[in-house]
Amino acid sequence: MTWTDPGDPADVLTRLTGAFETAYDAPAEVVGRAPGRVNLMGEHTDYNDGLVLPVALPHATWAAVRRRDDGVVRIRSRQQEQGWEGTLADCAPGGATGWAAYAAGVLWALGAGAPPGAEPLDVPGLDVLIDSTVPVGAGLSSSAALECAVGAAVLALLGHDVDDSRERLVEATVRAETEVVGAPTGGMDQGVAVGAEPGRALLLDFADGSSRSVDLGLGAAGLALLVTDTRVSHELVDGGYGQRRADCEEAARLLGARSLRDVGPREAESLDDERLRRRARHVVGEIERVRHTVEAFTAGDLPALGRLFLASHVSMRDDFEISCPELDAAVETAVEAGAVGARMTGGGFGGSSVALVPEDRVDAVARAIDLRFVRDGATPPAHLRVEPAGGASAQRVD
Known part of the structure; x- marks a missing residue:
C-alpha cells in the first residue's frame, strides 16, 4: 500500500525555510499554511447556492515569503521544476499562467484587483517559495491550499491577523481562481481551507454565506x-x-x-x-x-x-x-x-x-x-x- 504522508509541520517548516534561503540568498520573513480538503457530502452544490460538508486535511501547503522593494515577484515551488518571475502588474488576469497563476492571482486580488468598495492592500514585490503535501490533481483542493497559504502569508507580512481577515482571504482566493486561473469553482475549497476547525467538519451554506462546525x-x-x-x-x-x-x-x-x-x-x-x-x-x-x-x-x-x-x-x-x-x-x-x-x-x-x-x-x-x-x-x-x-x-x- 502507498500512504501519502501529511508530513510533520515542524519538519516541513524547517525544510522550507532552509530551501528558501538557498533559493533566494535571504531568509523568509513569514510562512503561511493552508490545508487541502475532502468533501464528505455536497458535490457541485456550492455554485448552486447550496450546502456542503467538507473537512480540512492534515495534508497542507506552505508558502514562505519575503518582501522586495523593486516590485518584482518571483514564485517557485519545491514540487515544480519551473518557477515564474514577473511584476505585480503581471499578476493580473492574462499574466501568469500554469501553477504559478494560483499564487500570482492572490497577490492581484488582495492588491490592485481588490473589488469595488474594498480597500486594496499595498502588496509589495515578493519572493515566494511553496512546499506541499497535498496530492495534485486528486480532487483534494491542492489549488485552494496553495492560494490560501500564499494569501495568509501576505496578510501576515502586511501586519494583518489571519483570523480577523478570513472573509477577505476567502474572497481574494476565490477571485484568483476564477478570474486569473479561469477555473469556475464555487468557493467551497477556499471556505474550508480558511475556516476549518480541528477535529470537525464545516457546514457551509452558499445561499446566505453562513457556516458552522459539525x-x-x-x-x-x-x-x-x-x-x-x-x-x-x-x-x-x-x-x-x-x-x-x-x-x-x-x-x-x-x-x-x-x-x-x-x-x-x-x-x-x-x-x-x-x-x-x-x-x-x-x-x-x-x-x-x-x-x-x-x-x-x-x-x-x-x-x-x-x-x-x-x-x-x-x-x-x-x-x-x-x-x-x-x-x-x-x-x-x-x-x-x-x-x-x-x-x-x-x-x-x-x-x-x-x-x-x-x-x-x-x-x-x-x-x-x-x-x-x-x-x-x-x-x-x-x-x-x-x-x-x-x-x-x-x-x-x-
Missing part, C-alpha cells in the same frame, strides 16, 4: 476517514466542470429560479431536456443529502450514512456524469471490504474517493482497493488517513 463523532463511533487517490488526474479548466456549471445555470433559468437552491424535486423533474433534468436532479438531491448527512452524523446513524454516501455516488455517476471506472471501483470495493459508506469526492473526472471505515478495518479496506486496481490493470492508488485539521494560519520566521 462534530462528526468519528471517535465515539470507532470510525476513520479513508481517502483513496485514484491517481486519475483531473483539471478544472478543461471544460467538463464549466459545462456542468453552465448546465445548472441553464436549468435554473428555464425554471425561473435564481439558482437550483430554489428548486424542488418536482420542478427539477419537469425539465424537458434530459441532460438538464439529470443535472438538476443531482443538485437538488445532493443539497438534501447534506442536510440528512449532518443529522446522521449527529445521531450516530451509521446505516443512514451508508445509504447517503451510496446515493450521492450513484447520483454523481449517473445524473451528473463526473465519475470514472477507477472511482467506481474504489467505492464499490471499499463497501465490499467493510466500509460503512463510500463515495467519490471533489469536482470529478478522476480524483479521489472517501470512505467511512471502522478503525480496525482501514488497512484491510485499503489493501482490498489496491488488489482491485491490480486486477483491473489500473495505476496503483494512494491512500490518505484523515484526521480533520484546522484552517489557514501564518507565522513569522525567527
